[in-house]
Amino acid sequence: MPASLPYLSGSEIRQKFLDFFAQKGHQILPSASLVPEDPTVLLTIAGMLPFKPIFLGQRSPDFPRATTSQKCIRTNDIENVGRTARHHTFFEMLGNFSFGDYFKEVAIAYAWELSTKTFGLPKERIAVSVFEEDDEAFAIWRDQIGVSEKRIKRMGADDNFWNSGPTGPCGPCSELYYDFHPERGDDEIDLNDDSRFIEFYNLVFMQYNQDAEGNLTPLQNKNIDTGMGLERMAQILQQVPNNYETDLIFPIIKTAAEIAGIDYAKADEKTQVSLKVIGDHVRAVVHLIADEVRASNIGRGYVLRRLIRRVVRHGRLMGISEDFTPKVAETAIALSESAYPHVRQREETIKAELQREETRFLKTLARGEKLLQEIIEKVKKAGKTEIPGNDAFTLYDTYGFPLELTQEIAEEEGLTVDLAGYEAAMKKQTIRSQSAHETIDLTVQGSLDKLAENIHATQFVGYTEAVANAKIEVLLIEGEAVEEAEAGSEVQIVLDRTPFYAESGGQIGDRGTISGYGSIVSIHDVKKESDFFVHFGRIERGNLRVGDSVNAQIDRSCRRRAQANHTATHLLQSALKKIVDDSISQAGSLVAFDRLRFDFNCPRALTTEEIQQVEELVNTWIGEAHAGVVEVLPLAEAKAKGAIAMFGEKYGAEVRVLDFGISMELCGGTHVNNTAEIGVFKIISETGVAAGIRRIEAVAGPAVLEYLNLRDKVVRDLSDRFKAKPEEIPERITSLQNELKATQKELDSLKGELAITKSEQLLAEAETVGEVKILVAELPNVDAESLKTAAERLQQKLGEAAVILASSSEPQKVNFIAAFSPKVNKKGLQAGKFIGQIAKICGGGGGGKPNLAQAGGRDATKLTEALETARKQLREGL
Template structure:
């Protein structure tokens, strides 16, 4: 197929899908953020993920029918991106959903109508599959839709039975495939042949619940979950050979090609793969940044950073020098802004983040090249191990192809078999982390979910309540009772304990009863249940017991002070540093607070002082804290600050310090800022590109902070015999004295090495018109050895000097050659000494006339010097 004008653009396909189901009483809902509410999944990876609580029966659907175009990210098949026709990291899933409303027959009928009437696909080009035991779906396709039985493929559980995980809602599915080559006939249909068939629509009939033993029971409500790949439908309708050449991605590819000076239509396959990777990954990166994800070395931040680095790597493979990702991103932003306006709204941040990441990674690549040089030097049997090659690839973003190319220049190969094994291990880890949508948080809780109510949280208004133990667990398994000394997890019907969320850690406290004492050390929210983690200190506890649940009020006051202080901190940062600053994360603990925020530069010492003074002023002015619940849109209209990328419900809790701060927050707070007492910043630092972190203390925790520092100051005063205000000057003086002493020691070492080397002149051997001196100088470091070698070479005139030493278990070697040796004998000091150093398990290099090398095996030094002398004499 050639690149013809599209019959329908990607935007038109999306709109026609949504309009089709809107006319059939489906509520059109906006795409959810790529940052999911579900804590078990790093990124939104499927269209159904935002509806997980509904499918689990934990939440009532606002509408019986819905339709969406959901942006998704998957990285489990990242190595196939650009190599196959339709693998992506970013894609849009068009979906229609029924929550206990219509089922198989209606879903199949509409899928057929949409495909053949709305999108105009020829019926004879559509093949369908059903689960091998799903006679109902088979009959509907054959008898109601009229598809010939031999064009309905029965397939096994791996292909046509959708599961969310080991337990939970599941069901058979039916898939629609488009046939690119109907002329081949339909006698022997092989749907695995992706050069002929493409799956474009999947209908999941969610009708069962699978328990921990694998048993299937019918759900109370039968649901429909469908997904049509927008990019795949665009490929079909626009008559292009792959998803990348659709109008959804191709303009990004064209921009990259123009920067690289490449004509895509004339490029070889390797070049096209790199361009496709850039086209796909830049879409992912732009949307992830727009949804508030920042590059880091963990979690979704690591996925973002890895994608950016792959873009940069492939740009380098195309010959692009310097920073180029911002320009490519501008094209992706232009393509997305009509449907996703937040992308254009965050354009400045997106471009700035990409600029910083690319500049930083270019330096990382340089470090990778240096590491590769070290690996080559130590490589055994003239081969780089697969583990080393993969470390270069995964940690430094160094392409395997580049590792192989550089290694081959040194006559070294790469163990690609072991490299592939390491890659498979990583893919398996990635697949386990991203491919499955786990609709159950904990097996035991999942089995109990239908029998107990969600925990009622009373902690905003009370610190103590009587409650019933609904579930008692030991090591995650339900038990009837537990005794003193055992660690338990307890679920109550109601609780005053705040469960860890929103950056605030869980409350501490006690559960008490008749001769019973359970010390609660942490509380976490799993699904709709509050799980109290603790140890039984006295008595026996039984499921169904009534206990008194009481939080540790002193700990709660610390949390309240620190949490409200984070709100004041954000307000102060916006006021003093930059209004556009937004929260990137936080921690509210008993002894400190941590606030992460997006900022392209460090906060100056003067600004930190101003921030601290401003917050303490607000505390002293004793502002009342107003807490209310209101509609999300009303809260935004009032100017409430939300954490960017966070998913909020229709009703939100607003924390308002009038005239100072207004934020959406579910945490616990002081009633008046005066309760905070004092606020003190401990540190400010960068934690990743474009993200800064401030750590601080407030309230009672300040006394502990000051006490620790008082002990340190007193100790220093005693040691230095100075007053506290004189400590800084005393340390500066000591540092200066230490530097002077170190310089003197270095000078003495060099003078000693030179003095010792003068005694070696008589050992020089004459070879024709040259003199050769090879010797060991014990105790000389690398710099001293270099000075001695230079001086000896000048003394002997035309000739070569090789010196070696061993200090602290490390070998140092130096070669100094006269100009005549370099010119007439074609000897290079760098290459010569680098080869000699390998004998000692090291390597090195330098200029043709002067070079140094190192090694890790001092026992081989004598052998290395003997070999050096032999080779040098033979060469001369």
């Protein structure tokens, strides 16, 4: 591995990638949810998926170029996770995309510049593949980039031709590989040799359209779709043997190992595989739950449940008997929060879901494992190698023991499972068990799909009516259709017409009541499933029946609050465009009853002055009482008039346009009739939520008074505590801060003196090597500055000497200091280079001057090894 490779953390790699393409005119967009908008795909499996409608010509792009770091999940190779160096369920795909803008020549040039200059990969260590018929790409790599013909491999369609499906846009690929062993030479190189090469960047040239007969015709607009594996690039730049030992995953593995009382480096292969599975799967489940997936026996919920259960079982294999998934999740959350802040915000939900699933599965596991062991012993005693399908089905149907888990355990015992017999047993069972482990689809959508032919789409009348007479079309309890429900039941109701707004476009669903024939239902949420509005509520009084005529009434107070906040987001976007940058566009929003949140594309934080100006401009527009005009127009006409569309939002042929004069947007939400109805607007915070994405949280209307009352209470409390007037509080706090700084300075000085005192005792440990002395030692619980003072003092007292000191105060932090005298430098040893290499042993780095340098590491468990290496190298060098 070349020493010249720069060490970059996973976060640094992600940011450098996005920054590089931002400088090349690409719009940085946030990662889409793991739950895709595309109903044909269960989970987000690739960086290009959010742009699929653009690539298929179904939607026009808002930007000619874009770049993202997209979180993805794939489970098709789940059995290889932990067993190979690079298979994962969760991974991040760094991508740059061109929508009819640049093509092959530019994409290849960008990839080469990024790889060799930004990431510093040696040119001689990169090999590329091209589609076997793509002479153009071959020539660009050879003639313009300068890659040797021996390191450009033509490969077939299975490897290097991308299709979106049987028909549609497609094109050849070119992939970049990193060579771990260039010393093996360039003759007949095999890019499929995983021991030598790792593919880290894939460039897809979408230049054709494929018809039903397989004929290819050139596309009018040619697109670029690329993907660089963040974990793979981290493996390369962090110079570790596999993706799992990068800083993206290894801290999770370490946490699991500590819980199990295991040293990963000394563990056997089977234990290391279990730790890697946990490291991978915990990342996946944390992000799935953060994106609002819940464990169940169907769809995405089943994927989540399966991953959690694999984590729990591998924990058990290592001897972990207590609940541990929430603790391991803490590490995964900490690793994710800088790039995905919403993960930290949903921490409690994530831990609660994991705790529930782990507790539930441990009960299942105990029963099922016991029975499975009996079955395995019986099969082996009979001299057979296959577990009968009936037994596997009994494990599943009676004990809720997943087939995949039975297969996995069987494989470990050298057995297989009779899948044909399992399927036959499944078909014979016509009445499903009503236990918690059954696999009947009980979702609202599943029930509605079955009833869709017999009910009408819900008519929404909520733009003009707050109350409506309606008929109950569907009544559901826990997602299952029923004819009648009684008081105390949690129900989902579909009406033929409704004034309730269903959650959409960032605006939450209305609240209110549904009543009739002596019954009252409190509605706490409304969601749209296909063409149906589903009202979620609790029957407070009476009974409900399908076909009942009812009175549906929204909570007008909540609606007014939502309207004020929603219109305020429109005004906020217009104000940001005027004050900050006209290119700003919406990247997401939340409109609740008590607050609003607006995410937007911006490469920098807003200044205090800009935030104040934006707030003042919105309040000016509110005071000017701009009336709103609503029109329904063809999409093309609406855009021609200047209506703003939200990137990523799906629009039909006709769209609803809301125009306040100072703001015109495509929007299906509910709004005030006049900006004066908002009352007042107040920005609470402005923060970064992802690379290139900023977030403003604000309140409008009555919520502003509630916010100000809370602030006033805090100020009063501070006034009482400081015995000061409100206007005197800042000065009093400044005074306390100055006192704290002075105390801290005094404490630092005492720490330095203590470190020097401790270090004096080390003088006797110095050894003489040639004409100089060397001293390599650890000073526990000493901060970096005090360590530096101690090292300098020791070197001065020893004279011509090389002093290496180290200290660690926690498992994931190590400090190193090197102090070398002039004679040591003359021997060819420089403090900066020397200590930087030593710190790498502890997963870190650093450097400095030839006579004095410092470094840091993240793995204190290897500190003893690092110091022994330093002592050995000093002896050899001197």
